[in-house]
Amino acid sequence: MDPVDMGSDLERVLLTEEQLGARLDEMAAQIDADYVGKELLVVGVLKGAVMVMADLVRRLHSSVQMDWMAVSSYGSGTKSSGVVRILKDLDADLTGRHVLIVEDIIDSGLTLSWLLANLRSRGPETVEIATMLRKPDAAKVAVDVKYVGFEIPNEFVVGYGLDFDEKYRNLPFVGTLAPHVYGA
Numbered sequence: 001m002d003p004v005d006m007g008s009d010l011e012r013v014l015l016t017e018e019q020l021g022a023r024l025d026e027m028a029a030q031i032d033a034d035y036v037g038k039e040l041l042v043v044g045v046l047k048g049a050v051m052v053m054a055d056l057v058r059r060l061h062s063s064v065q066m067d068w069m070a071v072s073s074y075g076s077g078t079k080s081s082g083v084v085r086i087l088k089d090l091d092a093d094l095t096g097r098h099v100l101i102v103e104d105i106i107d108s109g110l111t112l113s114w115l116l117a118n119l120r121s122r123g124p125e126t127v128e129i130a131t132m133l134r135k136p137d138a139a140k141v142a143v144d145v146k147y148v149g150f151e152i153p154n155e156f157v158v159g160y161g162l163d164f165d166e167k168y169r170n171l172p173f174v175g176t177l178a179p180h181v182y183g184a
């Protein structure tokens with residue numbers, strides 16, 4: 001899909017495919033450098049992280065293992081509560097592993113802080129986080145995120161894995177929605 005395919009549903013493009021790709025090049029180089037001589041297990045959080053995961057791991061120079069987790073955060077509407085349920089757990093045993101969690105976006109950070117505690121309890125050697133996007137509210141929760149693609153304004157965004165009502169995940173860019181789409 002390109003911006004024209006969205007018609008009047010698109011308010012504006014926040015990050016182009018080129019900008020996302022260039023930043024992923026930098027993030028991958030940093031991850032390569034940080035894990036020299038180590039075996040990495042990359043954990044993608046479904047469904048939003050699918051695009052970041054695919055584009056990030058293909059830029060790495062070492063062979064990594066990939067695993068997936070699906071969680072759902074109870075909450076009202078677009079706000080998460082921090083109460084999380086595992087919908088699909090990892091296949092891999094984390095004992096002694098170097099784990100890198102890959103996320104699409106950190107908003108409140110509540111989902112991620114729960115996930116971090118959960119994975120840390122499984123005996124990994126290290127756990128770090130990479131996220132493509134981070135919103136300002138995330139600063140309120142003390143989650144140490146090692147790799148951040150872009151800090152974005154506190155707006156609802158779609159594309160590059162992120163959805164509104166399960167739509168727009170397949171946009172190759174990140175954009176904001178026109179108010180008429182979400183009923184404003």
Ligand code: IMP
Pocket residue numbers: 048073079080082104105106107108109110111112155156157158162163164
């Ligand atoms: P948190 O617990 O508030 O950090 O929730 C993060 C999750 O909420 C993300 O993994 C997304 O699934 C969803 N989310 C947060 N902000 C947005 C957004 O702007 N667009 C689409 N989904 C979002």
Ligand code: MG
Pocket residue numbers: 045046047048049103104105
């Ligand atoms: Mg997510």
